[in-house]
Amino acid sequence: MLRLTTAIAATFTLAPMAFAATEYPLTLTSCGHEVTFERAPASVVSVGQSTTEILYLLGLADKVAGTALWVNPVLPEFEDIDAGIDRLSDNAPSFESVLEKRPELVVTAYEWMIGPQGVVGTREMFDDAQIPSWIMPTECEGKDNTQSMDGERTVMFDTALLYQGIEELAAIFDVQDRGAELVADLRAREEAAIAQAQALDLPADVSAVFWYSSADIEIDPYVAGVNAVPGWMLSKLGVANVVSSLEEWPTVGWETIARANPDFIVAAEMNRRRFPADDLAVKRDFLVSDPVTSQMEAVKNDRILVMEANAMDPTVRAIFALESLSDALAGFDLQ
Numbered sequence: 001m002l003r004l005t006t007a008i009a010a011t012f013t014l015a016p017m018a019f020a021a022t023e024y025p026l027t028l029t030s031c032g033h034e035v036t037f038e039r040a041p042a043s044v045v046s047v048g049q050s051t052t053e054i055l056y057l058l059g060l061a062d063k064v065a066g067t068a069l070w071v072n073p074v075l076p077e078f079e080d081i082d083a084g085i086d087r088l089s090d091n092a093p094s095f096e097s098v099l100e101k102r103p104e105l106v107v108t109a110y111e112w113m114i115g116p117q118g119v120v121g122t123r124e125m126f127d128d129a130q131i132p133s134w135i136m137p138t139e140c141e142g143k144d145n146t147q148s149m150d151g152e153r154t155v156m157f158d159t160a161l162l163y164q165g166i167e168e169l170a171a172i173f174d175v176q177d178r179g180a181e182l183v184a185d186l187r188a189r190e191e192a193a194i195a196q197a198q199a200l201d202l203p204a205d206v207s208a209v210f211w212y213s214s215a216d217i218e219i220d221p222y223v224a225g226v227n228a229v230p231g232w233m234l235s236k237l238g239v240a241n242v243v244s245s246l247e248e249w250p251t252v253g254w255e256t257i258a259r260a261n262p263d264f265i266v267a268a269e270m271n272r273r274r275f276p277a278d279d280l281a282v283k284r285d286f287l288v289s290d291p292v293t294s295q296m297e298a299v300k301n302d303r304i305l306v307m308e309a310n311a312m313d314p315t316v317r318a319i320f321a322l323e324s325l326s327d328a329l330a331g332f333d334l335q
Contacts, residue, residue, distance in 0.1 A: 066103070
């Protein structure tokens with residue numbers, strides 16, 4: 001397996017710019033839920049690695065009272081900072097553990113964490129506790145979360161929603177200059193990654209599949225849907241996703257995947273151990289030993305790439321992962 005590098009932090013080189021201070025009260029609509037801030041929150045609990053790393057990148061680590069739901073190690077330059085932040089849970093924290101931190105804001109990137117059936121709590125529960133809750137726009141714009149936990153993307157993931165989320169968080173905390181600087185850096189990196197990917201000029205019939213995990217190694221795997229973040233990566237590379245489902249992470253049988261015979265496989269690497277296939281070694285052993293998967297061209301030719309699971313979600317790492325993926329494909333004989 002070839003491991004892709006995705007933990008590349010943004011470096012800010014933007015010239016100083018003047019931004020007006022946030023005018024409070026500030027009212028935003030977050031996934032259909034109106035949220036009003038009378039002032040910049042003094043503290044925040046972040047349910048998810050994605051939003052936590054954005055807060056760190058915005059220089060707001062001193063505001064983070066607690067964090068939860070992690071699948072990969074923190075970006076290297078934030079290791080010392082993150083070590084001093086209270087980790088409520090590596091998975092979903094309890095509603096009570098969030099309240100105990102007495103935050104003035106709770107943020108997440110997932111409605112299945114905080115939403116109508118949120119495993120942490122509903123928006124109304126946080127409203128009743130007088131704690132504003134805010135969800136990344138990547139989770140609800142162009143996405144339907146009513147049919148499954150991970151939801152369906154009705155349109156292709158768009159990084160503009162990621163940048164919108166960063167800018168909204170920056171406005172909430174009155175650090176618009178930092179938000180603009182971060183977004184400008186990420187946009188530049190995205191444009192460079194796309195240009196590099198397009199330069200590969202791969203044949204039109206190259207295809208791939210992204211394998212996140214499996215509830216049991218013997219049953220259908222969770223793979224990336226056509227409009228999910230990995231689908232966006234493949235579209236920029238000019239590669240077909242063998243999965244056509246609109247679900248973010250549908251289950252698809254290996255027999256179906258094997259018939260499509262993808263040219264390469266991208267396997268998620270994570271620290272989480274909710275399912276056996278969360279372990280990268282388990283994924284590898286299955287691919288090479290199973291009588292169906294072992295016959296796929298991607299497996300026989302060892303075209304199996306490893307990507308951090310967090311980069312397969314709508315995060316800043318997805319942009320860097322695209323660049324690493326195009327680097328890796330350049331080394332494959334796919335012409």
